[in-house]
Each structure stands twice: as C-alpha cells, then as structure tokens.
Amino acid sequence: MDKITIDTGFEGLSAEQLLNLGRNRPAYYYSRKRIDSQIKLFRDTMPKTTKLAYSVKANPFPPLIQFVAGIVDGVDVTSYNEMVACINAGVPPNSIMFAGPAKKLYELRAAVSMGVRISAESISELQRIKEIADILNCTAHTLLRVNPNISIKGASMRMGGTSSQFGIDESDLDEAWRLIDNSRIRFSGIHIYWGSQCLSAFAITEAQQASVDLVEKMSAKFPEEPEKINLGGGFGIPYYERDNLLDISAVAEGFKPLQLRLSSKFPSTQVYLELGRYLVCEAGIYVCQVIDTKKSHGKAYIITDGGLHHFLAATGNFGQKIRRNFHLAMIPTKRIISDETSLFEVEVVGALCTPIDVLGHKLHGPKIEIGDLIVVNCAGAYGRSASPVDFLSHDHPGEFLI
Numbered sequence: 001m002d003k004i005t006i007d008t009g010f011e012g013l014s015a016e017q018l019l020n021l022g023r024n025r026p027a028y029y030y031s032r033k034r035i036d037s038q039i040k041l042f043r044d045t046m047p048k049t050t051k052l053a054y055s056v057k058a059n060p061f062p063p064l065i066q067f068v069a070g071i072v073d074g075v076d077v078t079s080y081n082e083m084v085a086c087i088n089a090g091v092p093p094n095s096i097m098f099a100g101p102a103k104k105l106y107e108l109r110a111a112v113s114m115g116v117r118i119s120a121e122s123i124s125e126l127q128r129i130k131e132i133a134d135i136l137n138c139t140a141h142t143l144l145r146v147n148p149n150i151s152i153k154g155a156s157m158r159m160g161g162t163s164s165q166f167g168i169d170e171s172d173l174d175e176a177w178r179l180i181d182n183s184r185i186r187f188s189g190i191h192i193y194w195g196s197q198c199l200s201a202f203a204i205t206e207a208q209q210a211s212v213d214l215v216e217k218m219s220a221k222f223p224e225e226p227e228k229i230n231l232g233g234g235f236g237i238p239y240y241e242r243d244n245l246l247d248i249s250a251v252a253e254g255f256k257p258l259q260l261r262l263s264s265k266f267p268s269t270q271v272y273l274e275l276g277r278y279l280v281c282e283a284g285i286y287v288c289q290v291i292d293t294k295k296s297h298g299k300a301y302i303i304t305d306g307g308l309h310h311f312l313a314a315t316g317n318f319g320q321k322i323r324r325n326f327h328l329a330m331i332p333t334k335r336i337i338s339d340e341t342s343l344f345e346v347e348v349v350g351a352l353c354t355p356i357d358v359l360g361h362k363l364h365g366p367k368i369e370i371g372d373l374i375v376v377n378c379a380g381a382y383g384r385s386a387s388p389v390d391f392l393s394h395d396h397p398g399e400f401l402i
Contacts, residue, residue: 001345002241004365006337007329010285015331015373018287024238026288026306027398030064030380034283039071042275047259051272053097053230056082058276058381059284063401065089067120068279076230076274080107083116097230097274099191100143101165108132112140117228119145119191121167126179133184140184143228144168144176145191148214166193168212177221184386189226189269190215197277199236201247205254207234211260217263228270229262235278239378240324246278247306268353277381284380286311286397287331288359290372291351300346302368306376307357310397312387314376315350315358328360331373337366352392 009015011031018029025175042052044245051073056065058084066089069075072094077083086096098111099119111118112132120126120142132138147167168176180187192214194207238245262271288306295301308315316323328348344367348360359376368374389396 001054001362001364002130002325002360003328003343004346004360004363004368005327005329006366007331009331010287010375013402015333018331018373019289021400022287022398024289025395025398026286026310027400028061028284028286028379028384030061030280030284030399030401031057032067032401034043035064035068035380036071038279038283039068040150041248042279045248046273047252047256049263049271050255050259051228051270052280053272053274055134055233055274055276056086057385059280059383060085060310060385061148061399061401062089064280066354067401072279073270074228074272076276078111080104083107083111083114087114094141097143097191097228097272101192105132109136110138113138115141117141117143117188119143119175119230121145122170122177123172123175126176128184130179130182130184138184139186140151141186141227142180143182143189143191143226143230144173144187145171145193146173146214146218148192148194148211167191173218173221177223181223187223187226189228189230190218191230191232193230193232193274195232195234197236198234199238199244199246201250201254204234204246204251207232208255208258212261215255215262225266226269228272229253229266230272230274233273233275233278235273235275237278237281237378239326241327280379281381284378284383286314286376286379286383288350288374288376290368290374292368293368293370298327300344302346302360302374303351304347304348304374305351305394306374306397307352307359308354309350309352309357309388309391309394311359311376311379311383314379315356318382318386323358323361325360325363327377328363329375329377330365330368331375332369333371333373334369342367351394 053074078100145167176393288304292303343364350357
C-alpha cells in the first residue's frame with residue numbers, strides 16, 4: 001500500500017511561506033539546487049566530451065529555461081514559442097535544435113533566418129526548408145531526424161522502429177541526401193530519438209549502440225563532417241514506489257566506447273544527449289490545499305483545490321496504461337505530527353466535477369485536516385504545461401523557481 005509521508009516544507013520554505021507566496025492557490029515549485037545537482041551528476045558520470053541539451057518540452061517555464069540554459073550546452077525545442085523563449089533566455093541560435101513533425105512556414109522562416117538548427121522530419125519539410133532558404137537568400141542549417149529501424153524494449157514511449165510521424169524513414173534517406181546536397185541547405189548533423197522514460201541502463205545502451213551503428217552506416221553519404229549528432233535521451237526517473245533508479249554509471253560505461261567511436265570518426269562533431277524529464281522532474285513539487293474531508297460508503301476522501309486540470313499526469317490520465325500513485329506527502333499547517341501517527345486509508349481527490357480527478361488512490365497516511373497541504377512529487381516535468389488548465393475554469397496554478 002502506498003503511503004503519504006510527512007514533510008515540513010520545500011527548500012527551506014514553510015507551509016505558511018508556500019501558501020503566502022502562492023497566494024493560497026495551488027502552485028508548482030522548482031528547486032534550482034536540485035536541478036543543478038542532477039546536471040552535475042550527468043557531467044560527473046558521463047564521458048567528459050558528451051554535450052548535454054535540455055529538452056524544453058519537459059518544462060518551458062521561462063525562469064527555469066533561463067537557469068538551465070546557463071548550465072547546459074544547448075536546447076531542443078518543438079515550437080516557435082519554445083524557440084523564442086530560449087532566444088529570450090540568451091541561448092545562441094546555433095545551440096538550438098528545432099524538432100517536431102508539423103512546423104509551420106512562419107516557424108521555419110524564423111528558424112532559418114536566425115540560424116537555428118532545424119531537425120527535418122520529412123522529405124517535404126526538407127523541400128520547404130530549401131524554398132524558404134532560396135527566398136531569404138540564406139543558408140538553412142539542417143539536421144536529418146532519422147526514424148531508425150530499431151525498437152528498444154524498456155522505454156515507456158517508443159519513437160523508433162515503427163510507422164511514425166517523427167523523422168525520415170531509413171528507406172527515404174537517399175532522397176534526403178539529394179535535397180540536402182543543395183547549397184542552400186547546410187548539413188548540420190543527425191538527430192535520432194528512439195524513446196523516453198527508460199529505467200534500464202541495458203536498454204539505453206542497446207539503443208545508443210544501434211543509433212551509433214546507424215550514424216556510421218549513413219556516414220558515407222554525409223556531404224561534410226556533421227556539426228552535431230543528437231542521439232536523443234530516454235533517461236527515466238522513478239515516479240512510483242516500485243520503480244528502480246536508473247543506474248547512470250552503467251549508462252556511462254556503455255556509452256564510453258560509443259563516444260570514442262564517434263570522436264574518432266568525427267573529431268570536430270559535438271555529440272549530444274538530449275534530456276528533459278531526467279534533469280528537472282524530481283526537482284519540482286505541486287502543492288495544493290485540503291478544502292474538505294468526508295466519508296462516503298465507508299471510504300475516506302481528502303478533497304483538495306488542485307487536481308487533473310493542473311497536473312494531469314499525477315492522476316494517471318496522461319497516457320499511462322495502469323493508474324499508479326505518484327509519491328504524495330502532506331505538510332501540516334496547524335500542528336506538529338510524527339511518522340508514528342496512526343495511519344488511515346484515504347482517497348486524495350481534486351476540485352473537478354469528474355470521478356477521474358484522483359491524485360492518490362488507496363493511500364495510507366496520517367490524519368489529514370482541512371487546511372493542510374498535499375504535495376505531489378516528481379512535478380518538475382510534464383506538469384502544468386501538459387495539463388488542461390482551463391478545464392472547468394478554475395484558477396491557473398502558480399509557478400516558482402526557488
């Protein structure tokens with residue numbers, strides 16, 4: 001049975017400070033210290049020459065982008081607004097990689113004119129990039145995003161080895177090389193993304209091995225040495241009680257010979273791993289307040305002012321196949337309690353008029369009272385921006401970088 005633990009605050013902020021800073025409304029809080037620590041772990045463990053790109057889709061909160069951009073080597077964006085947020089944060093355009101299967105003409109025009117590195121997802125997109133570069137009389141710096149003929153077990157979301165809107169199939173690469181050989185399209189590199197949220201070091205190494213094999217296989221067609229090779233990421237984090245922590249040391253050991261192969265063949269190429277969730281997810285919490293408690297047909301309910309409109313993933317409604325509990329904690333606001341307090345079984349629910357608005361199912365926890373705070377952990381990625389914040393017209397949650 002999952003348990004609600006007891007906290008005293010977050011990064012030195014008490015319950016009263018969290019409430020006052022958040023104007024007594026649900027809010028996300030992200031820790032600079034924890035993000036920095038996770039990036040330092042990556043730097044200290046992975047081969048020193050490995051470049052790190054932040055995948056902005058994980059959390060596009062502008063202050064967080066600005067903070068992370070200062071301690072990574074580049075960013076991956078998937079929309080015009082993400083691209084602009086990174087430019088506003090001071091990221092050099094040549095350190096921005098722009099992926100995504102439905103780039104509009106204005107997005108491509110802006111990316112081409114600014115010198116952003118575009119990850120082309122299709123042959124027709126390559127043709128549009130060429131036409132825009134001709135009209136603007138400039139060079140389009142372009143990576144080929146390849147849909148590899150590999151499918152790795154162990155990733156919660158597989159993005160390779162099958163029919164997909166993402167990337168150019170290996171079988172279509174000859175046409176891609178013909179287009180990219182045009183003087184208006186500058187070959188900037190290769191982008192391979194095989195999946196995400198993988199907790200198996202073996203599976204990650206297997207995917208990276210297959211990706212490097214594919215890069216070497218394609219290299220005879222490269223018009224010049226690539227500027228960047230983006231091998232994706234896929235590093236997972238333990239959301240649930242039974243999840244194992246990813247052994248990043250084992251990932252690093254598996255990646256070292258692959259990095260050496262690429263460095264030997266392409267000595268001036270920057271080899272990137274692209275991570276989002278792994279860098280920021282565990283650094284964030286979502287906090288809401290208990291508005292009511294009740295019993296119904298013998299079941300105890302903790303009713304909060306938060307819910308799926310703010311944090312869809314925590315309610316199991318963000319594509320999860322099995323509904324499992326994120327780790328929840330409570331911060332008492334009017335008293336001091338200890339872990340020895342008797343435990344009660346409760347349902348923690350949100351404020352919406354739908355039975356699927358459940359933040360915690362069959363949880364054991366201490367006695368929780370009206371006014372106490374409920375904390376949902378692992379809230380630093382795919383939280384507010386991945387939730388239907390306008391559903392039922394409640395207040396939007398606050399966001400703070402602490």
